[in-house]
Amino acid sequence: MFSTTGIDPVQLLADLIRCPSVTPEAAGVFDVLEAALSPLGFTLTRLRFEGDGSYPVDNLFATRGKGGRHLLFAGHTDVVPPGDVATWRHPPFAAEIVDGAIYGRGAADMKSGIAAFIAAVSAAVADGSADKGTISLAITNDEEADAINGTDKLMAWAEAMGHRFDFAIVGEPSATARVGDSIKVGRRGSLNGRLTVTGTQGHVAYPDKASNPLPVASTLVLALTGKLDDGSEHFPPSNLEFTSIDVGNETTNVIPAVVRLRFNVRYNDRWTPETLGDAIREVIAAQDRRDCEVTFEVAGRPSRSFLSPLGGGVETLIETIARATGIPPELSTGGGTSDARFIAAYCPVVECGLPGPGMHKADESVRVADVEALARLYRDFMAAYLG
Numbered sequence: 236m237f238s239t240t241g242i243d244p245v246q247l248l249a250d251l252i253r254c255p256s257v258t259p260e261a262a263g264v265f266d267v268l269e270a271a272l273s274p275l276g277f278t279l280t281r282l283r284f285e286g287d288g289s290y291p292v293d294n295l296f297a298t299r300g301k302g303g304r305h306l307l308f309a310g311h312t313d314v315v316p317p318g319d320v321a322t323w324r325h326p327p328f329a330a331e332i333v334d335g336a337i338y339g340r341g342a343a344d345m346k347s348g349i350a351a352f353i354a355a356v357s358a359a360v361a362d363g364s365a366d367k368g369t370i371s372l373a374i375t376n377d378e379e380a381d382a383i384n385g386t387d388k389l390m391a392w393a394e395a396m397g398h399r400f401d402f403a404i405v406g407e408p409s410a411t412a413r414v415g416d417s418i419k420v421g422r423r424g425s426l427n428g429r430l431t432v433t434g435t436q437g438h439v440a441y442p443d444k445a446s447n448p449l450p451v452a453s454t455l456v457l458a459l460t461g462k463l464d465d466g467s468e469h470f471p472p473s474n475l476e477f478t479s480i481d482v483g484n485e486t487t488n489v490i491p492a493v494v495r496l497r498f499n500v501r502y503n504d505r506w507t508p509e510t511l512g513d514a515i516r517e518v519i520a521a522q523d524r525r526d527c528e529v530t531f532e533v534a535g536r537p538s539r540s541f542l543s544p545l546g547g548g549v550e551t552l553i554e555t556i557a558r559a560t561g562i563p564p565e566l567s568t569g570g571g572t573s574d575a576r577f578i579a580a581y582c583p584v585v586e587c588g589l590p591g592p593g594m595h596k597a598d599e600s601v602r603v604a605d606v607e608a609l610a611r612l613y614r615d616f617m618a619a620y621l622g
Contacts, residue, residue, distance in 0.1 A: 405584060427535055452494040
């Protein structure tokens with residue numbers, strides 16, 4: 236067991252899993268969090284953000300203490316849909332515990348991180364170490380989908396209310412095989428782009444009377460696809476991949492007028508969205524476009540790459556993990572994007588959570604012993620960082 240005096244992280248995780256909080260439906264999950272945090276002395280504020288082309292989202296900000304270092308924990312309670320429940324051996328929202336594992340949608344991604352942190356706070360409150368600083372939680376119910384009315388706006392609200400953070404942990408699954416073997420100290424940026432190649436429609440038997448946009452589109456795909464650099468000190472190479480090529484043409488004897496292409500770039504700290512956009516335009520301009528018009532636009536808002544300073548809270552976390560496991564963690568910047576990208580503008584941030592091989596799969600699960608180990612790790616880090 237994690238603690239005889241504080242909150243049981245496994246029981247709290249089970250209570251969270253039983254709330255079917257598929258984005259953006261909170262399904263009572265914030266009631267569970269409020270019931271756990273209020274007795275610990277937290278002041279809680281529920282915020283509902285909406286607009287900007289997305290659905291309304293419920294969020295929770297909780298804070299405790301004044302003065303000292305200000306530690307922020309961030310996470311999301313929303314989960315992806317379970318899909319066909321017939322493929323689950325254990326019901327996706329039943330939180331069944333079988334053979335030392337707890338099953339349910341969100342068990343790995345990432346209700347386990349939230350449960351472990353709150354359990355760690357309860358232990359820190361009991362032993363007095365929580366009183367040496369300020370602890371806050373920023374929890375959203377929209378990370379898995381649009382991520383427009385969630386952490387981004389929650390952090391802006393917190394800053395407007397005068398909150399300043401010294402260090403943040405996001406409880407996303409970051410470990411590979413065991414708790415603490417890897418933490419994410421940065422993330423690549425992500426940019427979605429759209430290309431439109433416009434030619435002249437015509438009959439395939441009379442190509443001289445048309446301008447086929449497909450060869451031009453093919454040239455652009457070959458010119459843009461693949462590595463953009465050789466990587467940097469902490470990041471792998473940037474890479475562009477096309478995800479869709481569409482002409483909307485179901486006939487065999489018509490040269491299409493328009494080709495629409497979509498792509499994504501995962502890029503390292505050698506680029507910004509602005510320099511990346513300029514480089515893409517240069518490649519387009521260098522190609523033979525024949526008699527076609529090519530337009531490029533960025534779709535949505537790109538996320539920027541970030542790397543947290545490898546000192547301060549990061550160093551304390553590394554030392555805490557090394558004491559607990561005997562091995563310092565790998566410092567990773569791999570994977571996709573997370574809400575850490577929004578927090579990086581306000582303070583250094585790392586992702587530290589459980590192994591997550593089952594996330595988003597049927598029968599998603601985590602080991603009970605890992606949940607308890609993560610809670611102990613958070614508790615030990617909290618005592619060292621705030622002290």
